[in-house]
Amino acid sequence: MKKMWVAMLAAAAFAVPSVAGAQAYPERAVTIVVPFSAGGPTDTVTRLVAEAMAKDLGQQVLVENVGGAGGTLGAARVAEAEADGYTLLLHHIGMATSATLYRKLPYDPLNAFDYVGLVTEVPMTIVARKDFEPQDFKAFIEHVKANKDQVTVANAGIGAASHLCGMLFMSAIETPLTTVPYQGTGPAMTDLLGGQVDIMCDQTTNTTKQIQGGTVKAYAVTTPERLDVLPDLPTVTEAGLPALEVSVWHGLYAPKGTPPEVVERLSKSLQTALQDENVVARFGELGTTPSPQEDATPQALKAKLETEINRWRPIIEAAGVYAD
Amino acid sequence: MDLLQNLALGFQTASTLWNLLFCFIGVLLGTLIGVLPGIGATATIAMLLPITFQIGDPVGALIMLAGIYYGAQYGGSTTAILINMPGESSSAVTALDGYQMARKGRAGAALATAAIGSFVAGTVATGLVALFAPPLTAIALKFGAAEYFSLMIVGLVSSVALAHGSVVKAIAMVIIGLLLGLVGTDIYSGTPRFTFGIREYADGLNFVALAVGVFGIAEILRNLETDRTREVIVAKVSGLMPTRDELRRMVAPVLRGTALGSALGVLPGGGAILASFASYTLEKRVADNPSEFGQGAIQGVAGPESANNAGAQTSFIPMLTLGIPANPVMALMIGAMIIQGIVPGPNVAAEQPALFWGIIASMWIGNLMLVILNLPLIGLWVKLLTIPYYILFPIIMAFCSIGVYSVNSNVYDLFFVAFAGLAGYVFAKLRCEPAPLLLGFVLGPLLEENLRRAMILSRGDPTTFFTRPISAILLLIALAVLVVVFLPAVRRKREEVFVEEA
Numbered sequence: 001m002k003k004m005w006v007a008m009l010a011a012a013a014f015a016v017p018s019v020a021g022a023q024a025y026p027e028r029a030v031t032i033v034v035p036f037s038a039g040g041p042t043d044t045v046t047r048l049v050a051e052a053m054a055k056d057l058g059q060q061v062l063v064e065n066v067g068g069a070g071g072t073l074g075a076a077r078v079a080e081a082e083a084d085g086y087t088l089l090l091h092h093i094g095m096a097t098s099a100t101l102y103r104k105l106p107y108d109p110l111n112a113f114d115y116v117g118l119v120t121e122v123p124m125t126i127v128a129r130k131d132f133e134p135q136d137f138k139a140f141i142e143h144v145k146a147n148k149d150q151v152t153v154a155n156a157g158i159g160a161a162s163h164l165c166g167m168l169f170m171s172a173i174e175t176p177l178t179t180v181p182y183q184g185t186g187p188a189m190t191d192l193l194g195g196q197v198d199i200m201c202d203q204t205t206n207t208t209k210q211i212q213g214g215t216v217k218a219y220a221v222t223t224p225e226r227l228d229v230l231p232d233l234p235t236v237t238e239a240g241l242p243a244l245e246v247s248v249w250h251g252l253y254a255p256k257g258t259p260p261e262v263v264e265r266l267s268k269s270l271q272t273a274l275q276d277e278n279v280v281a282r283f284g285e286l287g288t289t290p291s292p293q294e295d296a297t298p299q300a301l302k303a304k305l306e307t308e309i310n311r312w313r314p315i316i317e318a319a320g321v322y323a324d
Numbered sequence: 325m326d327l328l329q330n331l332a333l334g335f336q337t338a339s340t341l342w343n344l345l346f347c348f349i350g351v352l353l354g355t356l357i358g359v360l361p362g363i364g365a366t367a368t369i370a371m372l373l374p375i376t377f378q379i380g381d382p383v384g385a386l387i388m389l390a391g392i393y394y395g396a397q398y399g400g401s402t403t404a405i406l407i408n409m410p411g412e413s414s415s416a417v418t419a420l421d422g423y424q425m426a427r428k429g430r431a432g433a434a435l436a437t438a439a440i441g442s443f444v445a446g447t448v449a450t451g452l453v454a455l456f457a458p459p460l461t462a463i464a465l466k467f468g469a470a471e472y473f474s475l476m477i478v479g480l481v482s483s484v485a486l487a488h489g490s491v492v493k494a495i496a497m498v499i500i501g502l503l504l505g506l507v508g509t510d511i512y513s514g515t516p517r518f519t520f521g522i523r524e525y526a527d528g529l530n531f532v533a534l535a536v537g538v539f540g541i542a543e544i545l546r547n548l549e550t551d552r553t554r555e556v557i558v559a560k561v562s563g564l565m566p567t568r569d570e571l572r573r574m575v576a577p578v579l580r581g582t583a584l585g586s587a588l589g590v591l592p593g594g595g596a597i598l599a600s601f602a603s604y605t606l607e608k609r610v611a612d613n614p615s616e617f618g619q620g621a622i623q624g625v626a627g628p629e630s631a632n633n634a635g636a637q638t639s640f641i642p643m644l645t646l647g648i649p650a651n652p653v654m655a656l657m658i659g660a661m662i663i664q665g666i667v668p669g670p671n672v673a674a675e676q677p678a679l680f681w682g683i684i685a686s687m688w689i690g691n692l693m694l695v696i697l698n699l700p701l702i703g704l705w706v707k708l709l710t711i712p713y714y715i716l717f718p719i720i721m722a723f724c725s726i727g728v729y730s731v732n733s734n735v736y737d738l739f740f741v742a743f744a745g746l747a748g749y750v751f752a753k754l755r756c757e758p759a760p761l762l763l764g765f766v767l768g769p770l771l772e773e774n775l776r777r778a779m780i781l782s783r784g785d786p787t788t789f790f791t792r793p794i795s796a797i798l799l800l801i802a803l804a805v806l807v808v809v810f811l812p813a814v815r816r817k818r819e820e821v822f823v824e825e826a
Contacts (some may be wrong), residue, residue, distance in 0.1 A: 035654065037732075039659030043764070045665055051377055058526075065370065066733045068524035068648075069509075076523075101514075153780060158514040180780050181511045183773065186649045193646060195467035196781065209647055209669020244432040285667050323514040324526075 010086040025085055027263050029060040032252070033086045035074025037067040040185075041205040041286075043120070045250055047088045048282050049119055057265075070159035070323055072131055079107035082254040083114070085262035088094035090119065092250045096308035100316040101323045103157050109177060110305060114255040116266045117296035119274070121247035122288040123223040124165050125207045125233065127216040128199040129192055137219045137239035142201070145175050149166060152178045154197040156185040158323045161248045162311070165201035165222070167319050192216060192295050203248050204229070204287030222246045229287045248310070251301045263298060271296045331454060333683030335382060336481055338689055343682065350391020353689050354403040355697065357392070357703070358399015363407040363727035364532060365396035368451050371730070382664035383679050384797070385688045387686040389660055390640070390811050393653050394687070396445065397636050398694050401438045401629055402705055406431060406718050407541035407720060415631035416535055417600040417761050420615060421624030430565030431709065435702045437574055437622055438629040440566075445582040445630035446691035449637035452586050453644075453686050455803040457673075460638070464590045469777035470788050473797035475591075476771040479598045480606040481802045486500060494760045498752070501764020504529055508769075512776055525737035533737045534765060536724045537744020538751065539760040544717050566622070574626035577607050581630030584648050589635030590642065591650075596690040601763055605629035609808075644680060648672055738756045 030053075043065060050061040066074035071094040072147050082122045099109045113148050126137070134140040143153050153170070155163040159180065170177055174216035182188035185206050191197045201222070208229055211218040220236045221227055222245055236244040252270055254263060273279060274290035283290055294300065316322075337343065357368040364396050369389055376385035397414065404415040405422035418438065425434040436447055452460070467475075483498055507518045508528030518524040582605065585599040606629040610616045610798070617624050639650040646667035649655035661668050668675060677765040708716075783787035791794050 035570070037655070038373060039649070039652070039655035041655070042657050044662045045657075046371065047377075049373075063374070064733060067527070068734065070525050073523060073526075076500075149783075157511050158509070172765050178780060178783075180777060183511055186655065190465070190642070191468060193648070194468060196468035209667050209671065213670030215646070215670045281663070282665055285665060286662065290456060321514055323509065324516055324523075 026057050026059045028086065029055065030086050030088065031062045031064050032090050033064050033066050034075045034090055035066055035068075035094075037148075038063075038065045041203055041248075042092050042250065043088065044186065044205070044286075045120060045122075045283075048250075048279050049114050049273050050281050052276035053269045055276070056272045060079060070094060070101065072102055078253065078255055079112040079304055081255050083142055083257035083259075083293065085254060085258050085266060087255065088116065088266070089253040090250060092122075092260045093161060093164065093308065095251065096305055097164055097312045097316065098323075099157060099296070099309045100313045101321070103322060104324055108211065112256050114184070114263050115257055115298040115301040115305070116252035116254055117251040117270045118265060118291040118301050119252055119270065119290050119296070120283060120290050121223075121249040122203045122205055122286070123221050123227060123247055124161065124203055125206055125211065125221050125230070125238075126165075126199065126201045126219045126244075127192070127207050129195040129197070129220065130217050131195060131197060131214060132217050133140050133218075137234060137236070137241075140219045141173055141239075141241065144177065145173060147198055148175050148177055151199065152179050152180050152197045153248070154182060154188040154192055154200040156202070157181050157183060158321060160185070160201040162188065164201055165246055166281065167315055167321075168244060169201055171315050171318065172241055200275050208287040221245075227287055228284070249304060251305065253301075257301060261289075267297055268299035305314045305323045316318065327454065330500070330681045331685065333677060334454075334683075334685030335525065335689075337678045337682030338387065338685040341386050342381070343686065344689070347391050347686050347690050348390040349389035349400075350695055351395035351693050351697065353391035354395020354397075355399040355402075355694065355701075358396035360399075360723045360727065361403045361407065361536065363723060363730065365393045366652045366656065367727060367730040368392055368396060369653060369660075372594035372661055373656065376660050376663060378664045382661065382666050383682045386657065386679065386683055386752075389657055390683055390687060391690045391693075392635065392691060392754040393657075394636050395694060396420070397633055398439070398442055398698060401442075401632075402435060405434045406705060406709060407540065407716075408543040409614040409720065409724070410535050414628075416539070416602045416631075416637065416759060417628040417784050418625055419539055419602045420604070420620075420759055421621045424618065424620035425622070425625065426709070428755060430620065432702050432704045433566040433622070434625050435572060435705060436565050436699065437570070437625045439698045439702075441574065441581065441626045442633035443691050443695040444578050445585060445634035446637055446694075447688060448582045449586050449589070449634040450684060450688040450691070453637060453641055453687070454681075457641050457645050460590045460641055464616075464642060466794060467591055469774040469781055470592075470792050470795040471798065473771060473774040473778050474795040475598070475769050476774065476804070478798055478802045478805065479601060479763070479767050480771065481805045482602065483760050483767075483791070490588055490755075493754075493756045497758070497761040498754050499760040501766075502768035502771075503533065504551065504761075505768030522736060528739045528769065529740055529765075530728065530734070531762075531766065532728045532731060533728045533740045534744050535762060536589050536728060538748030538761060540720065540724060541741065542748025542752055542758070544720065544817045545745065546752055547592060547713065548717070552778070558798065564706065574622055577603075577623040578630045580606060580610075581627035582793055585631030585634030586638045588631075589650075595788045598767075599631040599635040600628035600732035603627040633691075635789025640683070640687070643668060643718065644672060644683070647672065662811045750770050 032046055032050055034043050036042045039211045047063050050063050054061040066077050072090055075089055075091055078087055078089035134143040155166050192200050210216045215286050218233050220239050221233045222236050226235055271293055274296055279290055344405055357363050369392055379385040400415040401418045404410040404419040405426050408419050408423040410416040410419045422434045471708040507525055509516050509526050516526055584603045590598040607623045608614050643654045644649045644651045649658055658668050725738055778788055
């Protein structure tokens with residue numbers, strides 16, 4: 001299959017001259033493994049970044065989807081891959097939460113990888129069915145607390161961003177609610193649009209267009225700043241719930257033991273890619289922004305992962321949900 | 325009138341030279357990929373996503389991807405008919421009678437029936453998408469967990485009609501299918517079930533792997549058994565086109581299949597899968613001579629083929645009107661749109677009228693191209709059957725493996741193909757039909773998921789299935805089907821059908 005990929009790409013894409021001599025790496029195509037199926041938000045983010053990195057590296061950057069088991073199959077594959085810089089992993093917040101959600105992981109999220117850098121931090125939005133009564137976020141929280149036996153929270157399955165955010169929301173307002181899991185974001189959003197469930201907290205990549213189209217009611221965004229695409233939406237902190245600040249951060253990883261100069265080269269390439277016009281524009285349309293220069297570094301990603309593992313462990317343990 | 329203006333805009337967009345070319349490339353690629361056993365539209369579109377970067381124009385890219393999708397539906401029926409190897413869940417039903425027709429030397433007629441039925445269905449469904457997309461969306465949104473559960477019950481109750489052997493065996497196969505469908509992580513508690521600790525099975529068994537195994541690999545094994553006189557080689561191919569009598573007999577099934585497929589295709593998640601099964605059941609019920617089904621009844625090809633193509637078209641509705649994917653292929657299309665800078669959502673029709681209507685118009689153009697492309701190719705496909713088995717079988721096995729592996733890059737899916745192949749061979753020896761098994765496998769998880777979700781949403785109150793009107797109506801339909809099955813007169817008639825193997 002890989003050969004087919006290469007052949008098709010070679011046929012369709014214009015040949016990019018390789019920067020010969022100056023650097024040994026990369027001599028051939030680089031593969032980024034996405035631990036989710038093609039077409040999803042993480043896949044889209046990866047493809048946009050991969051295209052821009054290819055320009056900088058002077059080699060094709062292929063995207064391979066190895067979905068399954070909440071992203072842990074793809075991560076395991078990269079953890080075991082040869083540490084030569086030709087197999088990379090683009091994973092989201094699940095890298096940190098899987099450390100607690102899965103009690104039997106075949107790899108150690110913190111020590112099985114070398115870090116390349118943060119890619120983007122996708123904001124999350126708290127949305128409800130469009131006829132949900134409360135008019136603002138304060139009223140929303142009061143309403144939810146007062147009707148905790150009626151309100152239902154949708155999510156896209158255990159370990160999904162919407163599941164994590166839902167847990168965080170319940171922990172922040174100290175009110176357990178009825179959780180309704182779905183098999184993916186699509187069916188969950190369908191039921192929210194149809195008014196079958198009440199609320200959901202999901203990435204802007206999934207909710208921005210629905211909010212703009214008026215098919216769901218939005219209450220708050222989980223970032224410190226308001227978003228350009230949804231300027232009227234208050235932040236959770238403005239509304240008095242700073243504990244709900246959360247983002248679906250994406251990071252680029254290499255297998256442990258990758259030569260430092262290769263990691264450095266990749267990190268530089270990532271930084272360049274994140275300034276690419278097309279990447280900035282497309283990310284913007286999805287309601288997110290590329291990580292700034294100083295975050296697209298190994299140190300920043302490592303620090304983020306450590307912090308996030310520690311942040312989520314007590315929340316997940318308190319909720320008592322595990323995926324294995 | 326708005327609609328005419330919109331359609332004019334659509335056809336104008338879709339019939340530019342480039343877009344016609346993209347449409348043609350799409351349907352051609354789709355047909356070819358569909359004909360390769362095991363490789364389906366999902367894998368192909370995933371492979372071609374990077375190429376859409378290079379096209380630059382979102383309309384062209386999407387027209388091409390859409391072409392691949394319905395082209396693959398067409399091509400998938402080809403392998404189902406010729407070598408009993410359905411590549412998509414929807415063509416599993418086509419294999420039942422299509423393959424029997426092929427064995428009787430009517431492969432050409434079966435392929436032509438599939439092509440003509442699909443074209444009619446495609447035309448009608450395209451019209452429906454253009455005319456009724458918003459109201460149909462509103463109906464689809466009324467379907468909550470309780471409604472889906474009741475719909476799946478109808479599907480399950482009707483599934484017995486798929487059998488043309490003993491009913492007991494059919495029910496046994498449905499149950500085995502249901503059980504296989506349980507493998508994987510329970511989405512409500514996160515507990516892995518029946519995975520034997522193999523994390524690769526955490527998301528359940530792969531449908532394509534199961535279908536390819538129990539139908540295709542098992543068929544190959546069976547053929548190898550009969551030494552060199554492989555039955556697949558059709559000594560006499562009597563006519564590539566359907567006879568006048570056959571054409572007359574397929575009119576009603578095509579129309580009924582189109583109606584069923586259009587209606588069920590709109591429902592995200594599982595609707596389209598039911599369409600072809602439901603159509604087959606319906607045709608068998610209304611047929612003058614149901615005993616013909618399973619022996620190469622042309623209605624058994626015409627109905628389901630129309631249904632699955634109509635469903636394929638109308639499954640675009642939730643994506644185009646809500647930005648919500650109804651199946652993995654639609655999820656890929658959404659990914660492709662985002663890469664092109666269009667985030668699909670409820671406003672896509674208003675913000676991007678050329679794209680929206682261009683895709684709709686291109687569906688009809690694509691269907692026309694498919695029929696023009698496929699009718700002359702039928703002779704070629706039928707010739708494939710004359711390839712000696714020692715060449716054909718290894719090729720089929722290789723493509724199956726590539727196709728199954730490409731879905732998730734998961735080796736364990738290949739192990740499962742081997743297992744399913746052996747199991748399928750045993751089933752064939754025991755004269756058990758694999759079709760009910762597949763239906764059980766598809767419906768089982770949906771049934772469970774929606775039952776539990778409906779119970780969560782109703783806070784444990786089971787009356788939710790009767791107090792919600794759509795759900796209640798569906799349950800009444802299921803009851804009616806049951807009554808019909810067990811009504812004495814009907815039962816006598818059915819026993820005639822099953823007598824030869826009972």
